[in-house]
């Protein structure tokens with residue numbers, strides 16, 4: 001979910017030698033070529049899911065693989081249909097990063113990235129949008145959940161433990 | 169999700185003075201009076217949700233409150249629509265208990281409760297049924313997540329910490 005800390009987790013994966021493919025970037029690449037005038041990224045994503053199926057962003061992301069390695073992570077999975085696509089090319093493990101809405105909203109308000117809003121109603125609406133894509137099912141079926149509810153150091157420690165369990 | 173350890177968490181809540189209302193029991197009570205011949209509990213739940221709305225099992229559960237106390241826990245929330253019903257009577261906090269499907273399936277196979285199956289395909293099908301009710305959205309929006317992936321003792325410790333944070 002937005003503001004949970006998944007990018008920080010992805011950076012730790014990179015440090016451990018993983019190739020991280022951002023599903024958002026794979027989507028954005030297609031969006032820049034293909035979107036309708038004035039269409040929002042989220043609406044574009046919904047539209048291509050309707051045309052090509054719920055797994056389409058996973059397939060666009062798989063296209064981004066350039067090397068042959070098993071240490072690949074896809075950042076930004078939103079539905080179990082996407083997980084099914086990854087199962088066609090390997091044996092994916094799902095890692096979910098969790099923080100409460102309250103914490104996520106205050107972090108997003110603090111960091112103020114261009115696409116983050118500071119209005120809690122807008123942030124909540126965006127959460128419900130993500131949930132409508134099916135992200136909740138992915139979290140429910142996760143192999144690992146990292147709870148990011150204290151310090152960055154604590155989160156890094158928990159994340160590193162989990163990455164080591166995965167690599168074992 | 170089935171087999172994650174939510175009943176164990178509910179028992180700890182009881183020890184701390186909470187009244188725990190099982191949403192499954194509230195549903196079952198109505199089911200026993202009202203179900204069609206041969207209808208499964210889950211199918212009955214889906215049917216009454218279609219008739220009365222996605223929050224109906226929460227409303228049946230709220231009917232079960234007999235004392236006036238703020239220390240009430242509802243076990244078995246399956247959708248954000250149910251959370252909205254609870255918001256009408258108070259300020260609910262969501263606690264999700266997480267364990268990986270692999271762990272949950274092996275625990276359910278070991279305990280063999282009446283409504284547990286040992287066939288992984290059936291367990292997975294039941295998971296997807298729960299997800300179709302909207303449980304993933306509830307987990308995604310949880311205020312607290314307890315990860316139940318090691319021993320019972322460890323889980324009890326983490327749970328007690330969280331209950332104490334809630335009561336503070």
Ligand SMILES: Nc1ncnc2c1ncn2[C@@H]1O[C@H](COP(=O)(O)O)[C@@H](O)[C@H]1O
Pocket residue numbers: 190191192193195209210213225226243244245246247250301
């Ligand atoms: N809030 C709910 N909404 C719909 N079905 C429910 C709900 N709570 C329990 N159930 C059903 O009751 C069964 C037993 O629930 P539980 O006691 O939570 O394990 C589940 O498999 C569900 O089919």
